[in-house]
Amino acid sequence: MATDTHADTASYFEDASGLRSEEMILNMGPQHPSTSGVLRLVLTLDGETVIQCTPVIGYLHRGMEKIFENRPYIHGARYIDNADYLNPMINETAYVGAIEAIMGIEPPRRAQYIRLLVSEMARIASHLVAIGTYGLDLGAFTPILWCFRDREGLMDLFESLSGHRFTHNYMRPGGVVHDFPRGWMQQCEEWLDRFEKVSIPELHELLTGNEIFDARTQGVGYIDPQQGVSFGVTGPNLRASGVVFDLRVAQPYGAYREIAVRPQVRQEGDCFARYMVRMQEMAESVRLCRIALEKMPGGSISQRVPLALRPPRGEAYYAVETGRGELGIYMISDGSEYPWRAKIRSPSFSNLQILPELLRGNKIGDVIAILGSIDIDLGDVDR
Amino acid sequence: MEAPSLLAYDRDHINELLNALAQLDEQVGQPVPKRRLNGGIVGIEIAPERVVETGRFLRDVLGFEMLSCISGVDMIEHLESIYEFRSISRNWLVQMRVKTPSNDPRILSLVSVYSSANWLERETYDLYGIHFEGHPDLRRMLLEDDFEGHPLLKSFRTTPAVVHDRATTQVDAVRAVSGEQQRGQERVVLKRLGQGQQERIHPGMTTFGNEAVFLETGQGVGSDANAMHGYTIDEQYLDPAAKPQEE
Numbered sequence: 316m317a318t319d320t321h322a323d324t325a326s327y328f329e330d331a332s333g334l335r336s337e338e339m340i341l342n343m344g345p346q347h348p349s350t351s352g353v354l355r356l357v358l359t360l361d362g363e364t365v366i367q368c369t370p371v372i373g374y375l376h377r378g379m380e381k382i383f384e385n386r387p388y389i390h391g392a393r394y395i396d397n398a399d400y401l402n403p404m405i406n407e408t409a410y411v412g413a414i415e416a417i418m419g420i421e422p423p424r425r426a427q428y429i430r431l432l433v434s435e436m437a438r439i440a441s442h443l444v445a446i447g448t449y450g451l452d453l454g455a456f457t458p459i460l461w462c463f464r465d466r467e468g469l470m471d472l473f474e475s476l477s478g479h480r481f482t483h484n485y486m487r488p489g490g491v492v493h494d495f496p497r498g499w500m501q502q503c504e505e506w507l508d509r510f511e512k513v514s515i516p517e518l519h520e521l522l523t524g525n526e527i528f529d530a531r532t533q534g535v536g537y538i539d540p541q542q543g544v545s546f547g548v549t550g551p552n553l554r555a556s557g558v559v560f561d562l563r564v565a566q567p568y569g570a571y572r573e574i575a576v577r578p579q580v581r582q583e584g585d586c587f588a589r590y591m592v593r594m595q596e597m598a599e600s601v602r603l604c605r606i607a608l609e610k611m612p613g614g615s616i617s618q619r620v621p622l623a624l625r626p627p628r629g630e631a632y633y634a635v636e637t638g639r640g641e642l643g644i645y646m647i648s649d650g651s652e653y654p655w656r657a658k659i660r661s662p663s664f665s666n667l668q669i670l671p672e673l674l675r676g677n678k679i680g681d682v683i684a685i686l687g688s689i690d691i692d693l694g695d696v697d698r
Numbered sequence: 699m700e701a702p703s704l705l706a707y708d709r710d711h712i713n714e715l716l717n718a719l720a721q722l723d724e725q726v727g728q729p730v731p732k733r734r735l736n737g738g739i740v741g742i743e744i745a746p747e748r749v750v751e752t753g754r755f756l757r758d759v760l761g762f763e764m765l766s767c768i769s770g771v772d773m774i775e776h777l778e779s780i781y782e783f784r785s786i787s788r789n790w791l792v793q794m795r796v797k798t799p800s801n802d803p804r805i806l807s808l809v810s811v812y813s814s815a816n817w818l819e820r821e822t823y824d825l826y827g828i829h830f831e832g833h834p835d836l837r838r839m840l841l842e843d844d845f846e847g848h849p850l851l852k853s854f855r856t857t858p859a860v861v862h863d864r865a866t867t868q869v870d871a872v873r874a875v876s877g878e879q880q881r882g883q884e885r886v887v888l889k890r891l892g893q894g895q896q897e898r899i900h901p902g903m904t905t906f907g908n909e910a911v912f913l914e915t916g917q918g919v920g921s922d923a924n925a926m927h928g929y930t931i932d933e934q935y936l937d938p939a940a941k942p943q944e945e
Contacts, residue, residue: 372839372840373838373839373840373841373842376840376841378849380825380850381849381850381854384850416736417736419736541763542813544763544764544786545763545764545812545813545814546813546814547764547765547766547812547813547814547818549766558786560786565786565789566738566789566791629736630735630736631735631736632735632736632739632767632782632791632793633736634766641766643766643767643782645767645769645780645782647771655771656769656771656772658767658769658770658780660766660767660769660782664817664821665766665814665817665818668813668814668816668817697840698840
């Protein structure tokens with residue numbers, strides 16, 4: 316009999332009245348509206364309480380690292396857009412940054428400023444998706460519409476700059492491809508003005524003061540700072556737990572050496588703090604964009620680097636701060652046209668690893684609230 | 699404009715780290731090779747059996763709180779596992795290189811020291827086949843459990859050596875018109891499917907776990923009773939328990 320083999324566990328689930336209950340295994344996903352991709356969570360439930368959670372990933376694995384090894388360097392700079400498809404500009408910066416570090420070259424100052432500008436715009440776009448979908452997960456439908464309305468302005472700006480809305484193919488080793496079209500900086504400033512004066516207060520009004528939103532997020536999903544660091548959590552998730560770690564400040568790269576970033580930190584460590592850090596970072600990114608536009612130096616946008624690139628033998632680990640945390644590219648060159656190894660250290664992969672710890676002991680209703688607040692991107696997890 | 703002096707790129711800062719790493723020689727019992735890398739990183743090289751004590755020393759004595767990244771590398775003669783340790787409080791980055799032979803890649807697991815090593819080592823095992831000894835749950839991370847081979851090894855073929863015709867249960871229209879489909883008997887072959895086999899399952903075909911039923915056309919073998927149904931089943935593929943008992 317099945318019940319006999321579970322005699323010891325059965326007594327555990329037996330309550331005072333002699334009624335028995337059993338653990339239930341619930342498969343959440345792979346297709347689930349809240350997982351922005353394909354993620355499967357195997358939840359072991361005791362009633363409504365989560366006892367154990369096993370994430371199953373890899374549904375979006377495309378073998379990017381193998382593909383990089385079989386293509387010329389320049390192809391990888393385009394393909395890495397699809398890794399974390401919500402901030403492709405920053406991915407490209409990391410990839411070409413690793414090549415530049417191996418070659419020992421530095422892009423012209425104007426290119427560095429353009430990279431900073433588009434990186435911060437991409438960060439805003441990424442956070443807008445994070446906040447909009449988070450509201451959607453918790454039952455608020457309006458934020459995602461308003462977030463995507465604002466994000467559309469950024470997409471238009473990216474499109475007129477690079478020719479593509481989504482996968483931009485804009486960075487090259489030694490600089491960027493195109494200079495600003497006529498009137499672009501003016502459009503960008505107008506967008507920033509509108510976003511800062513209208514959109515951010517609107518979003519705060521919709522979500523921050525919302526009673527339901529507060530009740531669902533405050534005090535839920537606490538990440539302990541030590542535990543977070545031990546699990547390799549980075550980005551807004553770690554800064555919401557009071558750890559001041561931002562690669563733009565700790566190991567500044569490119570134009571971040573000249574434009575100082577104020578890292579946004581909160582102490583609470585719960586879902587609400589992670590949401591608030593993203594809101595604050597959007598305002599901070601607007602400030603950085605303004606400075607970059609104001610101080611935009613003249614000159615060339617790219618060094619002369621051959622298209623058929625053959626970097627010298629060597630290796631580099633180049634890390635940048637994306638909207639989700641530390642994105643590192645570890646690249647080895649053997650002197651040929653193809654990279655010997657191009658490893659993506661993706662922030663979402665490391666951030667997702669702490670999820671079972673966060674979910675243990677929580678009610679099943681909070682699973683979505685916690686998962687959404689981590690803001691993973693399954694393209695980034697599976698690569 | 700001159701770039702301001704940076705903590706991470708500062709020469710004194712790196713010298714400080716090199717001095718701190720000098721204590722590692724005593725810990726390991728032999729001189730540890732150290733070198734400076736691009737971007738203010740210091741690289742060290744450690745033997746596979748010294749990984750845990752080195753990790754513990756880096757965390758407890760030098761204050762490297764975070765194991766940020768593990769990257770496998772196939773250098774043909776040997777495999778390498780590259781660890782990036784990050785100290786948030788002191789803003790240091792150390793890269794640890796561990797070499798292990800290609801034919802029997804084994805490295806001690808760091809899970810007991812850094813929680814993040816769990817998935818990072820599973821991923822490296824998945825893609826490179828490096829066994830991390832002492833890992834509590836060394837399963838594949840990104841690929842499915844029955845995948846054969848480790849795809850980031852340089853010896854892994856990205857395309858199959860021989861591509862066969864796709865196995866299918868659909869009746870081929872050309873053959874049906876020419877009468878071939880009826881002439882030859884169709885043979886059902888029960889095969890165990892696994893990665894690395896060249897056969898591809900037809901997208902619309904039902905599979906049960908790992909096993910799939912292939913319908914092949916050809917000269918029939920088997921009894922007349924089965925031929926009436928249009929197929930025979932190769933007896934070697936049948937489960938003996940499922941076979942009807944002869945009276």
